[in-house]
Amino acid sequence: MSQKLKKVCIIGSGNWGSAIAKIVGKNVLRLSHFENRVTMYVYEEIINGKKLTEIINETHENVKYLPGHKLPENVVAVPDVVDAAREADILIFVVPHQFIRTLCSTLLGKIKPTAIGLSLIKGFDHAEGGGIELISHIISKYLKIQCAVLMGANLAGEVADEKFCETTIGCRDSRLAPLLRDIIQTDYFRVVVVDDEDAVEICGALKNIVACGAGFVDGLGLGDNTKAAVIRLGLMEMIKFVDVFYPGSKLATFFESCGVADLITTCYGGRNRKVSEAFVRSKKSIKQLEDEMLNGQKLQGPITAEEVNYMLKTKRMEDNFPLFTAIHRICTGDVKAEELISCIKNHPEHMDVKTDLQVQSKL
Numbered sequence: 001m002s003q004k005l006k007k008v009c010i011i012g013s014g015n016w017g018s019a020i021a022k023i024v025g026k027n028v029l030r031l032s033h034f035e036n037r038v039t040m041y042v043y044e045e046i047i048n049g050k051k052l053t054e055i056i057n058e059t060h061e062n063v064k065y066l067p068g069h070k071l072p073e074n075v076v077a078v079p080d081v082v083d084a085a086r087e088a089d090i091l092i093f094v095v096p097h098q099f100i101r102t103l104c105s106t107l108l109g110k111i112k113p114t115a116i117g118l119s120l121i122k123g124f125d126h127a128e129g130g131g132i133e134l135i136s137h138i139i140s141k142y143l144k145i146q147c148a149v150l151m152g153a154n155l156a157g158e159v160a161d162e163k164f165c166e167t168t169i170g171c172r173d174s175r176l177a178p179l180l181r182d183i184i185q186t187d188y189f190r191v192v193v194v195d196d197e198d199a200v201e202i203c204g205a206l207k208n209i210v211a212c213g214a215g216f217v218d219g220l221g222l223g224d225n226t227k228a229a230v231i232r233l234g235l236m237e238m239i240k241f242v243d244v245f246y247p248g249s250k251l252a253t254f255f256e257s258c259g260v261a262d263l264i265t266t267c268y269g270g271r272n273r274k275v276s277e278a279f280v281r282s283k284k285s286i287k288q289l290e291d292e293m294l295n296g297q298k299l300q301g302p303i304t305a306e307e308v309n310y311m312l313k314t315k316r317m318e319d320n321f322p323l324f325t326a327i328h329r330i331c332t333g334d335v336k337a338e339e340l341i342s343c344i345k346n347h348p349e350h351m352d353v354k355t356d357l358q359v360q361s362k363l
């Protein structure tokens, strides 16, 4: 990248996109190597007869996705993603994962070849020819740019309230890491950078499946011990998933904010948990509840469970990940939520008498 002031574009303006825009907008004003103006791609909507981009640019508030929080005035809402991203040196991707391929194809050939990406998107996509593909890999492949990731225990509303939390940046390139940390870190939003990029991203995606399981537990009124078991078994399946499909990742990554901390926060305070609880109590479909309860915000857990199941089924490995499999089947309605426990009570984790050696080798 040149020595000129670096331009930042945020691609996405939902609940998390808006919360991160508040941080990035303030940070570029205090850092000398960034241009003050930050563009934010906004998927245009009409709110009470007025365009959302106009509302944001006039009131500096995303009244639909992050009401009650002012965005810095240097954050400019732009309805055309190419206009927003064209001149950017740093592209922060923060849309629900189901929209990323379309956005990437729109951006193909229209961004700076020297740009770098940072994906805050939690989810996967189907890979061509089977399996799953990481969102940062899709971004890198389509747009031919480097793409690091940021994942953590970061409920957007709490971050926007400036309540203390941590996050994890996964970045293999040690020259880029300080730059990315600089635009994200504040005194209440603390960043740890690790080089285990893929594991950081996989944690962020898989925890949303476990969050659905936690919501089912709440809907069934099963209590905190059961929820803790689901969280623990979920963590073990996350570790196994990375071990089997992305070997070479580090166990230590699961103890960063992107791992165990995000599991905890999402299984208590997240949208996936909330809608999954309502799914059990109301017997409505997840899609209907998403529409009724989230005011345009999108769930990632059920589709991630479907993407993971597609891969496990292809590889005949559904039984090796019984919690992920049970959660997927409950989301689709193939299995009743009441069967969650019977689905997991013969979990491989309960089969062995673990010796110290086995525990260590698993870790």
Ligand SMILES: NC(=O)c1ccc[n+]([C@@H]2O[C@H](COP(=O)([O-])OP(=O)(O)OC[C@H]3O[C@@H](n4cnc5c(N)ncnc54)[C@H](O)[C@@H]3O)[C@@H](O)[C@H]2O)c1
Pocket (backbone or CB within 6 Å): 012, 013, 014, 015, 016, 017, 018, 042, 043, 044, 065, 094, 095, 096, 097, 099, 120, 121, 122, 123, 154, 155, 156, 157, 296, 297, 298, 299, 300
């Ligand atoms: N909200 C959180 O607390 C939080 C925290 C950390 C990470 N994340 C992750 O960040 C990502 C983005 O989530 P979010 O909470 O900012 O979004 P959101 O669920 O709040 O909002 C949905 C967004 O999608 C946009 N949209 C709707 N249809 C679209 C289309 N066809 N094309 C493009 N955009 C469209 C909407 O305009 C809106 O901006 C997700 O992967 C999520 O898991 C969210």
Ligand SMILES: O=P(O)(O)OC[C@H](O)CO
Pocket (backbone or CB within 6 Å): 122, 152, 153, 154, 155, 156, 208, 211, 262, 265, 266, 269, 270, 271, 272, 273, 299, 300
């Ligand atoms: O509200 P959720 O369930 O999408 O979770 C939000 C964040 O990912 C928590 O870190």
